[in-house]
Amino acid sequence: MSEVTTGRRKPTLDTVAAEAGVSRATVSRVINGSPRVSPEVKDAVESAIGRLGYVPNRAARSLAMRRTDSIALVMREPDATVLADPYLGNIIIATSQALVGTGVQLVLVNARNDAEHSRLADYVRSGHVDGVLLASMHDDDPLPRLLLDAGIPTVVGGRPQRHMPGLSYVDVDNVGGAQLAAEHLLARGRRRIATIAGPQDMTAGADRLTGYQRAVAAAGRKADRVAHGDFTRESGEQAMATLLSRHPDLDGVFVANDLMAMGALRALRAAGRAVPADVAVVGYDDIEMARHTEPPLTTIHQPVIDQARTMTELLLTQIGGDPVGEPVVLPTELVERGSA
Amino acid sequence: MSEVTTGRRKPTLDTVAAEAGVSRATVSRVINGSPRVSPEVKDAVESAIGRLGYVPNRAARSLAMRRTDSIALVMREPDATVLADPYLGNIIIATSQALVGTGVQLVLVNARNDAEHSRLADYVRSGHVDGVLLASMHDDDPLPRLLLDAGIPTVVGGRPQRHMPGLSYVDVDNVGGAQLAAEHLLARGRRRIATIAGPQDMTAGADRLTGYQRAVAAAGRKADRVAHGDFTRESGEQAMATLLSRHPDLDGVFVANDLMAMGALRALRAAGRAVPADVAVVGYDDIEMARHTEPPLTTIHQPVIDQARTMTELLLTQIGGDPVGEPVVLPTELVERGSA
DNA sequence: CGCTCCCATGAGAGCGCTCTCATGAGATTC
DNA sequence: GAATCTCATGAGAGCGCTCTCATGGGAGCG
Numbered sequence: 224m225s226e227v228t229t230g231r232r233k234p235t236l237d238t239v240a241a242e243a244g245v246s247r248a249t250v251s252r253v254i255n256g257s258p259r260v261s262p263e264v265k266d267a268v269e270s271a272i273g274r275l276g277y278v279p280n281r282a283a284r285s286l287a288m289r290r291t292d293s294i295a296l297v298m299r300e301p302d303a304t305v306l307a308d309p310y311l312g313n314i315i316i317a318t319s320q321a322l323v324g325t326g327v328q329l330v331l332v333n334a335r336n337d338a339e340h341s342r343l344a345d346y347v348r349s350g351h352v353d354g355v356l357l358a359s360m361h362d363d364d365p366l367p368r369l370l371l372d373a374g375i376p377t378v379v380g381g382r383p384q385r386h387m388p389g390l391s392y393v394d395v396d397n398v399g400g401a402q403l404a405a406e407h408l409l410a411r412g413r414r415r416i417a418t419i420a421g422p423q424d425m426t427a428g429a430d431r432l433t434g435y436q437r438a439v440a441a442a443g444r445k446a447d448r449v450a451h452g453d454f455t456r457e458s459g460e461q462a463m464a465t466l467l468s469r470h471p472d473l474d475g476v477f478v479a480n481d482l483m484a485m486g487a488l489r490a491l492r493a494a495g496r497a498v499p500a501d502v503a504v505v506g507y508d509d510i511e512m513a514r515h516t517e518p519p520l521t522t523i524h525q526p527v528i529d530q531a532r533t534m535t536e537l538l539l540t541q542i543g544g545d546p547v548g549e550p551v552v553l554p555t556e557l558v559e560r561g562s563a
Numbered sequence: 564m565s566e567v568t569t570g571r572r573k574p575t576l577d578t579v580a581a582e583a584g585v586s587r588a589t590v591s592r593v594i595n596g597s598p599r600v601s602p603e604v605k606d607a608v609e610s611a612i613g614r615l616g617y618v619p620n621r622a623a624r625s626l627a628m629r630r631t632d633s634i635a636l637v638m639r640e641p642d643a644t645v646l647a648d649p650y651l652g653n654i655i656i657a658t659s660q661a662l663v664g665t666g667v668q669l670v671l672v673n674a675r676n677d678a679e680h681s682r683l684a685d686y687v688r689s690g691h692v693d694g695v696l697l698a699s700m701h702d703d704d705p706l707p708r709l710l711l712d713a714g715i716p717t718v719v720g721g722r723p724q725r726h727m728p729g730l731s732y733v734d735v736d737n738v739g740g741a742q743l744a745a746e747h748l749l750a751r752g753r754r755r756i757a758t759i760a761g762p763q764d765m766t767a768g769a770d771r772l773t774g775y776q777r778a779v780a781a782a783g784r785k786a787d788r789v790a791h792g793d794f795t796r797e798s799g800e801q802a803m804a805t806l807l808s809r810h811p812d813l814d815g816v817f818v819a820n821d822l823m824a825m826g827a828l829r830a831l832r833a834a835g836r837a838v839p840a841d842v843a844v845v846g847y848d849d850i851e852m853a854r855h856t857e858p859p860l861t862t863i864h865q866p867v868i869d870q871a872r873t874m875t876e877l878l879l880t881q882i883g884g885d886p887v888g889e890p891v892v893l894p895t896e897l898v899e900r901g902s903a
Numbered sequence: 904c905g906c907t908c909c910c911a912t913g914a915g916a917g918c919g920c921t922c923t924c925a926t927g928a929g930a931t932t933c
Numbered sequence: 934g935a936a937t938c939t940c941a942t943g944a945g946a947g948c949g950c951t952c953t954c955a956t957g958g959g960a961g962c963g
Contacts, residue, residue, distance in 0.1 A: 233690075235949055246913045251951060259911060281691040282631065283949035285622040286918045293670070309851075312652020319673040328691070330633070331669040333659040350573075351621040351668070485855055511649075515825055517857040575919055586943045591921060599941060623919035626948050 234275040243271035254279060285350075293328035294538060295352040297343065297366070298359055299335065309510055310527065314358050314380065317531030325539065327353075334366075344369050354538045356380065363424075376541040378534045382426045382550070391541065393534045393551045397427050400523040400555035401434025404477045404505040407521070407557055409442050413475030413503050417448035419462040419487060421479040428454070431479045431507060448473065452483045459483025463490035474502055475563065481506040481513045481522055488516055488562070503563035518561030526553050574615040583611035594619060625690075633668035634878060635692040637683065637706070638699050639675065649850055650867065654698050654720065657871030665879065667693075674706075684709050694878045696720065703764075716881040718874045722766045722890070731881065733874045733891045737767050740863040740895035741774025744817045744845040747861070747897055749782050753815030753843050757788035759802040759827060761819040768794070771819045771847060788813065792823045799823025803830035814842055815903065821846040821853045821862055828856055828902070843903035858901030866893045 240247045245264055252260050253268040260268075271277075285291040296318055298311055319329050330352055334343045347355055347370065354376035357367060370377040371390050379392035408416050418435045421428030432449070439446035450466045452458030459478060463486065466473060478484035484506030488498060496502045498518055506513060506522035513520035533551055541547060580587045585604055592600050593608040600608075611617075625631040636658055638651055659669050670692055674683045687695055687710065694716035697706060703724075710717040711730050719732040748756050758775045761768030772789070779786035790806045792798035799818060803826065806813060818824035824846030828838060836842045838858055846853060846862035853860040873891055881887060 233688075236951095237949080247950080248913060248915095248952080249911085252912090255951085261911060264911080278685050278689040280626070280949050281689050282622050282625040283918090284951075286620070286626050286920085287949080287951040289918075291622065296671075309649050309652055312649060312655065315652065315655055315671065316673070319671045323673055323675070328686075329671040331636075331655065331659045331671055333656075333663055335663070345618045346668075348573075349618040349621050512852050512855060515852060515856065576921095577919080587920080588922080588943060588945095589941085592942090595921085601941060604941080620919050623948090624921075626950085627919080627921040629948075 233280075234277040235280070236277075239268065239271050239275060239277050242275060243268045289350070290353050290542075291351060292326055293330055293352050294322075294354045294356060294535075294542070295330045295332050295347060296356045296358060297332045297334060299364065299366075309512075310508070310525075311358060313527045314531050317528040318356065318535055321532040321535040327539065344373075347375055348373055354378075354542045356534055356538055376538055378538045378541070380530060380534055382430075382552075384424075384426055389547055391537055391547045391550060393530050393537065393553065394426075395525050395530060395553050396555050397430030398434035398437065400507060400525075400557075401431040401477065401479070402438040403434075403555065403557045404507065404523055405435045405438035406442075407505055407559075408475040408477060408503055408563060409438070411475070411499075411503055411563060414444075415448075415470065415473045416475035416477065417450070417466050417470060417473050418446070419450050419452050419459055419466065419476060419478040419483055421452060421454050421483070423451075425454075428479060435477050452479070452486075454480050454482060456482045456486040456489075459486030460490045461486070463487035464494070467491075467494050467496075475504075476502060477505045477507075479507050481508040481510045481520060484520055484522065484562075485512065485516055488520075499561065499563050505557075505563045509558055513558075514560070516562070521560045521563040522558055523555050524558045525555060529553055573620075574617040575620070576617075579608065579611050579615055579617050582615060583608045629690070630693050630882075631691060632666055633670055633692050634662075634694045634696060634875075634882070635670045635672050635687060636696045636698060637672045637674060639704065639706075649852075650848070650865075651698060653867045654871050657868040658696065658875055661872040661875040667879065684713075687715055688713055694718075694882045696874055696878055716878055718878045718881070720870060720874055722770070722892075724764075724766055729887055731877055731887045731890060733870050733877065733893065734766075735865050735870060735893050736895050737770035738774035738777065740847060740865075740897075741771040741817065741819070742778040743774075743895065743897045744847065744863055745775045745778035746782075747845055747899075748815040748817060748843055748903060749778070751815070751839075751843055751903060754784075755788075755810065755813045756815035756817065757790070757806050757810060757813050758786070759790050759792050759799055759806065759816060759818040759823055761792060761794050761823070763791075765794075768819060775817050792819070792826075794820050794822060796822045796826040796829075799826030800830045801826070803827035804834070807831075807834050807836075815844075816842060817845045817847075819847050821848040821850045821860060824860055824862070824902075825852065825856055828860070839901065839903050845897075845903045849898055853898075854900070856902070861900045861903040862898055863895050864898045865895060869893055 236247045236250050240250045243250065245268060249260065249264060250268050253265050296315060322329055332343055355370055357377060357379045367377065367379055367383055367387060367390055371387060379390060382392055382394040383390065420432040423429045436446040448466065448470050450462035452462040459482065466476065476487060478487050484504055487504060491498055491502055498504055506520045509522045509524035513522045530553055576587045576590050580590045583590065585608060589600060589604060590608050593605050636655060662669055672683055695710055697717065697719045707717065707719055707723055707727060707730055711727060719730060722732055722734040723730065760772040763769045776786040788806065788810050790802035792802040799822065816827060818827050824844055827844060831838055831842055838844055846860045849862045849864035853862045870893055877888065
């Protein structure tokens, strides 16, 4: 191709060394900011670098250093869900922002099925990344175990179903958040409340149900009005319809995520129930859309940005050689809008 | 650290070669699927690989091959916008999905300001990626030019303001889409229509205004009712209020993106105008939220997924050595919901 | 004035892989 | 049966960088 036409090849360390009249080692020292270089030599090298437009080759560097200065963000999710739910998009962007200025690059890895999963394990072990961030894991996922055993620095987003000593994770206080939600309903005078729970094979789903039950029990009531959904809007709509037919008298509902809550709002509207007058609704996640529902959704805010940032920081210190610290659980808060 | 404790180092090509009783070159051939290897040797090597759990080192490979099998997705955007607008999240995820099975990795690069921009240019030139996907560029962006000149395969999402021969891009037919929107309003019998345009320094903003004007002119009317926003919901709300005060009689409005359209809906509601009875509203983008507004938003669907996929394919063929093809412009379509 | 010590610098050995080229055994040809 | 060809295989030279170790000149010491 045109590489030939341009004539000059890309400059290497040697080129710079020759231009500056020093050895390759010295140039390397200058680039890596070693203190044992005389100021004059340093200047000479830097000007040579500028003149040649030299840029270090990362592949060569990582081969020699045995590290890559990049981390992987691995997500496992069926396609449709990913696109409908802005959670992952936020995690991705927040992570990428947390990395700005660290010189560490973010590699995105999408593993949808098991085949891709095993290839992924190879990929990670091939030393292309220094560490791994795992987002949206399912409980049956073998990946955390694999990575842990392989000694690859790993941080999981959300609490893994099975506790693994030495695995670091950053969770959001799902139990506490759900408690907040239920308490809010109760504080608003609602007495015949119910919940639409998420999938119980995801810790977020299970924990939120637990928190709800705990708060209701603490108020001396029975938490026996439970319907289940799978975190999609449609399932929320359906679950709400079910609840309404089973408990026509209910006056408040905690929905385990905002997407389902939007479905619930629709079902309530279809059933002619006014929100919050007849039925108060509290969601969970505080996605962007929650501001724009009719009425705007009262919901539990998830510190997604904080979570991504914390995960990244944890991973970087782990890569830096620090021991694996305690898991971190971030607090949640209730955002009061119109629906409860 | 504990690397020492584990004893065995990670296996390399040499390890495998020794285990299989062949030379390094032969193992390399097997790994790269060269036909000039006898079946017996191939089996022996593969079983040795399995036994040792060997995984090729990517850094070494890319050093030797002068390519990295990874591409960068560069986005430039102020933080807040990124998070509010799911567009980027979709682009990211669609790109990552388009890459599944190609063996190419996605590196995410977030360049928010000029300083990061110049570092980015270095990064790309350091040969860490084989090509670059540019998302959400502003017109004043020097990056496309830089990359083009450096001979780095690049594909831009959206049409760059200034035409650059040899720069490949994938645009969405903004002019056509806006025409569709305006024609829809006119076909619905609306005669006193207006538009809320986006930033005119972004081609999407300018093109959508052009399309609107073209359709209105084609209908023999004047397109002189224009307010401007910056693609945020708040600006849409404000622009709508302005339009209402300037043209109290208007009965239809084309809003250049859904976020602003949501703001417009709110302003209309605040002004006591019924949608679509009093004022019909057509948005642009078909973001997820558009389904959930009250009433659901009639809007122009952007083929974001297609766009990302096309960009990726274009980039990969370019990296493969094919000449830079013609820019691609993807068609849009109108999605009729409740608002118009 | 001779000795040791310090520190800037250079030489050179890898890091793990690919690829060219040489080699030699077996197949093919007349 | 000798010459030619084919093709699997091996040897070895890089790819561009870091890092250890050797070197030698000048400062510091007695």
